[in-house]
Amino acid sequence: MFDTVLVANRGEIAVRVIRTLRSLGVRSVAVFSDADADARHVREADTAVRIGPAPAAESYLSVERLLEAAARSGAQAVHPGYGFLAENAAFAQACTDAGLVFIGPPARAISLMGDKIRAKETVRAAGVPVVPGSSGSGLTDDELDAAAREIGVPVLLKPSAGGGGKGMRLVREPELLAEEIAAARREARASFGDDTLLVERWIDRPRHIEIQVLADGHGNVVHLGERECSLQRRHQKIIEEAPSVLLDEATRAAMGEAAVQAARSCGYEGAGTVEFIVPGSDPSSYYFMEMNTRLQVEHPVTELVTGLDLVEWQVRVAAGEPLSFGQRDVSLTGHAIEARVCAEDPARGFLPSGGTVLSLHEPQGEGVRTDSGLTEGTEVGSLYDPMLSKVIAYGPDRATALRRLRAALARTVTLGVQTNAGFLRRLLAHPAVVAGELDTGLVEREVDGLVPTEVPEEVYEAAAAVRLDALRPHGEGWTDPFSVPSGWRLGGEPRPVTFPLRVYEPVEYAPRGAHAVTGDRVSVVLDGVRHTFHRAADWLGRDGDAWHVRDHDPVAASLTGAARSGTDSLTAPMPGTVTVVKVAVGDEVTAGQSLLVVEAMKMEHVISAPHAGTVAELDVTPGTTVAMDQVLAVIAPREDGRVDGEVEK
Structure with a gap:
């Protein structure tokens, strides 16, 4: 066993790996960028090494700096977590060349399975069924277009490198292929440094089921059952569970054996996942999609139903130990479900959010586990992945696990940063989810009914209550009646006290119910119903949802850039970086024309473009860092008032 292991990652997965290293008596070394100097994973590790400035390319993605950190700390092995360099064959080889043990598969296996095109060819030769699609690597845009048309739309464009849904594009209209290919290449290049694409047939209403495998260096390979990952949004998994309600024992065994053969075909070692696409109407017809040569985000559900610590077995295998059990020893007990809590705002189209964590409560206890990288005071920026934590529930059956997870998400509090916790709680209560009738398109079809269209009145009532409480004197003794905000007027009826508030749109609100403000809680009673919120600064939270209720000052707004944020202005929908600028001042544009990429x-x-017109102002260039709602450009409408396609009479 190793004495010291460097964890080449950040956030919740770094904290998760450090926990297992501690249980094994192994010294842990964290790495951090300037943005993470006070992060939780840094605090929990035995020691930590700075590896560079905030941008990932200069820190977490720098092989040279990670190897230097390992050398400085005396590490014998490196655990890559997931994301960043976890599936980078060059990094795995560089670790080996530096005399370090890479806690993961051999570089050759990463290289083979990391190239989705070669991976499909390899597992097909091993007898594993694969999704119909393009063949060959390095296809040009025209060749991809031709392959897609030959397969027939709808098709899925996928980066050959990487995973996690990044760069994937579902195309249903042939005329959109050129634009989507360009966008997929751009995103793949930014995420993985490789813009090679492939195209596959899209299977309507599919289920996404993956098999966890574990292999040692002595020829032993086992599978640990399946995970159902069909609840996705924009090809990103958001809910995962084990086992799947779709599979019977015969199908589970067949898919498990196919996954084992896939692992053997590339000489795999360590923990890995073989992903399959499965027609919901015919579970016995399953197709290999790809193999993830790393620990998966959703590994906790497998740990809970098998009783195995996958990180521990990653470390043991890397240290040369054989598996101490065989396939017959693996059994699945109970049911586990995981929800990914991300920094995103469902009410704004799930755009990434950011900010400082002002108040934090993460549930733990019987049947509930939270894996997190957060602490109060954590700064959530736009440089790294939006996933903040994972809430996992376990029960003797699926209904119990669902109920526990919904309750745990309702108890999750992350004020200061908008998250999707409330959305996930509502999704888990959807009748189709409760019934186990899942497919990868369910979330997109039902999303509108899972995102509230209006801010509940009790939110404004609670915000007004906090402001009323702040205005009232709290000392002992005589109270000046004129200091109490009662709305009293000389010679007239009292005028309601109103507060100009803003969540998304300005509102003049007059409180009308009873309320109580105590510490970090505020309770209000409206129409006989009591509503209780967590609060921190201008944030209110309840049942996993959160609202940033700000004071609205129309005069101040008129003196800032917000005065330009009308229908002619283009504003940043999220904090981030402008990567593409397609126009210049003076250019004529049409309604809906793509102008910028953030x-x-x-x-x-x-x-x-919000309408046809001329680019009157352009305040950004590629590389500009922007804040949410910052004005990027202004499009002056046509002077003649005509719209696109209208013929002058």
């Missing part, structure tokens, strides 16, 4: 947390957002 990237945050590895996600691209296209900014389009």
Whole structure:
């Protein structure tokens, strides 16, 4: 066993790995960028090494700086977590060349399975069924277009390198292929440094089921059952569970054996995941999609139903130990479900959010586990992945696990940063989810019904209550009646006390119910119903949802850039970096024309023209860092008032 292991990652996965290293009596070394100097993973490690400035390319993605940190700290091995360099064959080889043990598969296996094109060819030769799609590597845009048309839309564009849904594009219209290929290449290049694409047939209403495998260096390979990962948004998993309600024992065994053969075909060692796409109407017809040569985000659900610590077995295998159990010893007991809590705002189209964590409560206890990298005071920026934590529930059956997870998400508090916790709680209560009738398109179809369209009145009532409480005197003794905000007027009826508030739009609100403000809680009673909120500064939270209720000053707004944020202005929908500028001042544009691209947390957002007109102002260039709602450009409408396609009479 190793004495010291360097964890080449950050956030919740670094904290998770450090926990297991501590249980094994292994000294842990954290690495951190300037943005993470006071992060939780740094505090919990036995020691920590600075590896560079905030941008990932200059810190967490720098092989040279990570190897230097390992040398300085006396580490014998490196655990890459997931993301960043976890599936980078060059990093795995560089560790080996530096005399370090890479806690993961051999570089050759990473290289083979990391190239989705070669991976499909390899597992097909091993007898594993694969999704129909393009063949060959390094296809040009025209070749991809031709392959897609030959397969027939809808098709899925996928980066050959990387994973996690980054760069994936579902194309249903042939005329959109050129634009989507360009966008997929751009995102793949930014995420993985490789813009090679492939195209696959899209299977409507599919289920996404993956098999966890574990292999040692002595020829032993086992599978640990499956995980259902069909609840996705924008090809990103958001809810995962084990086992899947779709599979019977025969199908589970067949898929498990196919996963084992896939692992053997590339000489795999360590923990890995073989992903399959499965038609919901015919579970026996499953197709290999890809192999993730690392620990998966959703590994906790497998740990809870098998009783195995996957990180521990990663470390033991890397240290040369054989597996102490065989396939017959693996059994699945109970049910586990995981929800990914991300820094994003469902009410704003799930755009990335950011800020300082002002108040934090993460549930733990019987049947509930939270893996997190957060502490109060954590700064959540736009440079790294938006996932903040994972809430996992376990029970003797699926219904119990669902119920526990919904309750745990309702108890989750992350004020100061907008998250999707409330959305996930509502999703888990959807009848189709409760019934186990899942597919990868369910979330997108039902999303509108899972995101509230209005701010509940009790939120404004609670915000007004906090402001009323701040205005009232709290000392002992006589109280000046004129200091109490009662709305009293000389010679007239009392005028309601109103507060100009803003969540998304300005509102003049007059409180009308009873209230109580105590410490970090505020309770209000409206129409006989009591509502209780957590609060921190201008933030209110309840049942996993959160609202940033600010004071609205129209005069101040008129004196800032907000005065330009009308229908003619293009504003940043999220804090991030402008990566593409397609126009210049004076250019004529059409309604809906793509003008700018803003990237945050590895996600691209296209900014389009609100109407036809001329670019009157352009305040950004590629590389400009922008804040949420910052004005990027102004599009002056046509002077003649005509719209696109209208013919002058």
